[in-house]
Amino acid sequence: MPTEQDGPDERHEQQHDQRHEQESGSRRTPGPTLTPLLAAALCGAVLPVQARVNGTLSEQVSALPAATISFGTGLVLLTCLLAVPGIRARAARVPRALAQGRLRWWQVLGGVGGGALVASQTYAVPQVGVTAFLIAVIGGQAASALLVDRWGLGPGPPQPLRTTRVLAALLAVTGVAVAASAPGRAAAGEGSGLALLVPLAVVLLAGAGTSVQQAFNGVVTTVSRDPLATAWFNFVTGTLTLLVLGGAALVVGGHGPRAVDGLPWWAWTGGMMGVLFIALAAWAVQHVSVLVFALVTVSTQLLVGVLTDAADPVSRALLGPQVLLGVGLALVASVGAALSRPAQRARDLPGAGAAAAARRR
Numbered sequence: 001m002p003t004e005q006d007g008p009d010e011r012h013e014q015q016h017d018q019r020h021e022q023e024s025g026s027r028r029t030p031g032p033t034l035t036p037l038l039a040a041a042l043c044g045a046v047l048p049v050q051a052r053v054n055g056t057l058s059e060q061v062s063a064l065p066a067a068t069i070s071f072g073t074g075l076v077l078l079t080c081l082l083a084v085p086g087i088r089a090r091a092a093r094v095p096r097a098l099a100q101g102r103l104r105w106w107q108v109l110g111g112v113g114g115g116a117l118v119a120s121q122t123y124a125v126p127q128v129g130v131t132a133f134l135i136a137v138i139g140g141q142a143a144s145a146l147l148v149d150r151w152g153l154g155p156g157p158p159q160p161l162r163t164t165r166v167l168a169a170l171l172a173v174t175g176v177a178v179a180a181s182a183p184g185r186a187a188a189g190e191g192s193g194l195a196l197l198v199p200l201a202v203v204l205l206a207g208a209g210t211s212v213q214q215a216f217n218g219v220v221t222t223v224s225r226d227p228l229a230t231a232w233f234n235f236v237t238g239t240l241t242l243l244v245l246g247g248a249a250l251v252v253g254g255h256g257p258r259a260v261d262g263l264p265w266w267a268w269t270g271g272m273m274g275v276l277f278i279a280l281a282a283w284a285v286q287h288v289s290v291l292v293f294a295l296v297t298v299s300t301q302l303l304v305g306v307l308t309d310a311a312d313p314v315s316r317a318l319l320g321p322q323v324l325l326g327v328g329l330a331l332v333a334s335v336g337a338a339l340s341r342p343a344q345r346a347r348d349l350p351g352a353g354a355a356a357a358a359r360r361r
Contacts, residue, residue: 036287037296037338039280044300048308050273057267060260064249066270067118068242071111073271074278075235081228091229094220103223110220111238113206113213114278119245120206124199131180136200138176138298140207142169145291154215155222155286164340165291172295172333179302179326182318211290217278218285227279234278288338295334302327 050070058066082088097103117137125133146169152158159165213234221230285293306327309315 036284039284040296044297063122070270090226110213110216111234113209115238115241136203137207140204144208144211155218168337175329182322217282227282299334
């Protein structure tokens with residue numbers, strides 16, 4: 001874990017954090033700001049590309065090892081960046097905040113959510129199919145984002161369960177369901193009936209974990225004040241999670257990774273894309289709610305998928321009215337959530353969010 005020599009004393013660090021929190025609060029405006037929304041959109045645009053890259057890798061080494069390699073390469077990249085004195089110093093603020101009680105240990109476990117989502121995909125897709133997997137993931141993510149914002153688990157103030165926010169979440173899930181179930185796109189799994197309940201429940205929980213992941217990473221960023229430093233902790237916990245799950249899979253009779261042969265160079269860039277996603281997300285959720293971030297990301301992901309299919313002569317035939325309707329519903333949901341009136345600054349509310357609460361403990 002990074003260390004920092006000759007750092008400021010505890011009192012100076014706490015005063016600096018308090019000033020940073022007050023300045024961050026004073027910069028928050030009642031309406032959405034464009035830059036964090038663009039960051040969320042870029043995260044959504046990265047995901048389909050990363051999925052293609054990791055999918056190419058998984059064709060040779062299988063899904064769970066491919067995800068572990070992706071997380072591992074991202075961790076190696078971020079560890080190399082710790083050679084930069086500024087990044088290393090800011091990363092060292094996190095263990096110091098843990099030791100001082102200003103940050104709880106479970107708030108640095110955001111990467112577990114990312115690892116669990118990948119593992120759930122490996123486990124559930126063969127049984128429930130891609131369509132049910134996507135709907136369950138987005139449903140869990142949207143429902144969890146509402147609760148994460150309501151309870152103030154992220155760096156921002158708690159957000160009440162307004163009707164507009166709930167409707168936006170439901171509309172986004174509906175849009176994903178409409179687009180994913182279009183003719184030619186619905187890939188069915190091998191399971192049926194009650195046998196689907198367990199994998200769907202696992203996927204719902206994994207989807208819910210992604211919203212918690214974004215919230216926790218945002219809290220850690222209020223301490224580190226560097227999204228790259230936050231991403232290092234995220235990739236440490238995510239890689240460890242996948243290593244544990246991969247070891248468990250081997251114990252119960254799974255197969256190890258296959259030999260790699262003839263992969264294109266870009267098949268190894270998934271970890272770099274993951275670093276970009278996590279760093280941007282950790283910054284963005286300090287300025288918009290977790291729900292808004294989630295819906296904008298989902299909408300952009302669908303839109304980029306449509307544009308990618310439109311550029312492919314083979315996939316273009318699948319772009320029927322149902323797909324476009326689903327994407328349109330998701331876009332309307334994200335715009336509606338972004339334009340809904342958020343809660344005011346943290347000091348004006350009974351709770352001040354997880355970041356402020358962690359500092360007061």
